[in-house]
Amino acid sequence: MSHVFKTQEQKLAVDGLRRFLDAEIEPVVKEYRDQFIPKEKMQEIMRQLVQYGLVGGVISEKNGGLGGNGDDWLTGMMLFEELAYTSIDLSTVTLINTFGAVLLESVAPAHLRDRYLPGLLSGETFISMGISEPDVGSNVMEIKTRARRDGDDYIINGEKTWISNGMYSDFLICTCRTSDDPKKGLTHFLLDRKEHPYEVRNIHKIAMNSQSTSQIFLSDVRVPASNIIGGEGDGLKNTLRLFERSRVYVAGQGLGIARRSLEESVRYAQERRQHGKVIAGHQLIASMLADMATKVDASRLLIHRAAQMIDAGVPAEMEAAMAKYYAAEAAVEICRQGVQIHGANGVTTEFLVEKLAREAIIVPIPEGTSQIQQLIIARALTGVGAF
Numbered sequence: 001m002s003h004v005f006k007t008q009e010q011k012l013a014v015d016g017l018r019r020f021l022d023a024e025i026e027p028v029v030k031e032y033r034d035q036f037i038p039k040e041k042m043q044e045i046m047r048q049l050v051q052y053g054l055v056g057g058v059i060s061e062k063n064g065g066l067g068g069n070g071d072d073w074l075t076g077m078m079l080f081e082e083l084a085y086t087s088i089d090l091s092t093v094t095l096i097n098t099f100g101a102v103l104l105e106s107v108a109p110a111h112l113r114d115r116y117l118p119g120l121l122s123g124e125t126f127i128s129m130g131i132s133e134p135d136v137g138s139n140v141m142e143i144k145t146r147a148r149r150d151g152d153d154y155i156i157n158g159e160k161t162w163i164s165n166g167m168y169s170d171f172l173i174c175t176c177r178t179s180d181d182p183k184k185g186l187t188h189f190l191l192d193r194k195e196h197p198y199e200v201r202n203i204h205k206i207a208m209n210s211q212s213t214s215q216i217f218l219s220d221v222r223v224p225a226s227n228i229i230g231g232e233g234d235g236l237k238n239t240l241r242l243f244e245r246s247r248v249y250v251a252g253q254g255l256g257i258a259r260r261s262l263e264e265s266v267r268y269a270q271e272r273r274q275h276g277k278v279i280a281g282h283q284l285i286a287s288m289l290a291d292m293a294t295k296v297d298a299s300r301l302l303i304h305r306a307a308q309m310i311d312a313g314v315p316a317e318m319e320a321a322m323a324k325y326y327a328a329e330a331a332v333e334i335c336r337q338g339v340q341i342h343g344a345n346g347v348t349t350e351f352l353v354e355k356l357a358r359e360a361i362i363v364p365i366p367e368g369t370s371q372i373q374q375l376i377i378a379r380a381l382t383g384v385g386a387f
């Protein structure tokens, strides 16, 4: 049901990944439904996924990736949709490792890039990106975690929360306040979990518990100034640049689970009989399926437009926000309709649509809530910020 024009190369890549996910990963996802996947198992999975172009597909060959010049976000999105279709949990781990790799490639000093990028590309290591804090969500500029200069080092104190990959993380890119300058006050530090220990606690959620979302506590963590990524004071600029791309990926998560809910619902509607015929033959069910399918395709078109603009080097802040806003909200509606089409079966754990509906509720929150995306779109239209 993936109606886009793919090149022969893209088709081969997507079909190969689809076959692998169906045969090898689907059973693992079923086995760990709502259960935490241990790190060793997650490593085993990631080692396999990276061979299909995930993570490395958007990293240039000269830095060990598979992506030519590292500018094939469209193919990256096609692959990512397939992964999210199979598991939003695995797609989250992949998303964070991908954007950690992108940050390392684009702005890290060579000694950090050469040391930490290869593990992400081979699926051996995991990264976390620590921006959010208990009192800092939508407004990144208010970050409180402090990095205080001490000779050649910085001492970091603070608390991060909702941090994906936290329990798995071998290293953390931590966004810290190094000054009170509103635009140049934030800096990225790389903290190696062994060398600059931070404490991690897992957070249980409504869904997506097969991977880790965590609190991270930083208490007098001493880290050398050479572990700054992207220059002191560049944290906000580099975070916003990354958001343009990562938002399109989160939109892809919404698309993946929405497409799954649609396909599960089509199958169910073709089999379930009421009032003497299959429910697909009832016009109100047909209406829901048509609605779901149209929204799935609209999500994909917005996502692919944003990815193509990024590939072309054209600013895509508004288009990325539109993709995230639309695909996330559409996923909530589509996955709810998926449950409705399944009737009472839809709220049992015997059927996948129940899990998809719980997952969908999460998608409008990370990487900028739907409200924040609306504000970004409106600002692009009017030139007036309404934050």
Ligand SMILES: Cc1cc2nc3c(=O)[nH]c(=O)nc-3n(C[C@H](O)[C@H](O)[C@H](O)COP(=O)(O)OP(=O)(O)OC[C@H]3O[C@@H](n4cnc5c(N)ncnc54)[C@H](O)[C@@H]3O)c2cc1C
Pocket (backbone or CB within 6 Å): 096, 129, 130, 131, 132, 136, 137, 138, 139, 161, 162, 163, 164, 165, 208, 213, 362, 365, 366, 367, 368, 369, 370, 371, 372, 386, 387
């Ligand atoms: C599964 C998951 C994974 C995550 N992974 C990470 C991660 O790896 N790293 C990381 O740093 N963070 C991560 N986050 C955190 C995520 O980025 C934040 O949750 C998000 O930015 C929203 O912040 P908040 O939850 O504090 O909500 P708040 O900012 O407190 O917002 C609460 C409500 O107010 C609305 N709101 C806020 N400001 C405005 C405004 N100006 N106008 C109108 N409405 C407004 C919001 O839309 C929302 O509805 C993750 C979150 C989730 C759920």
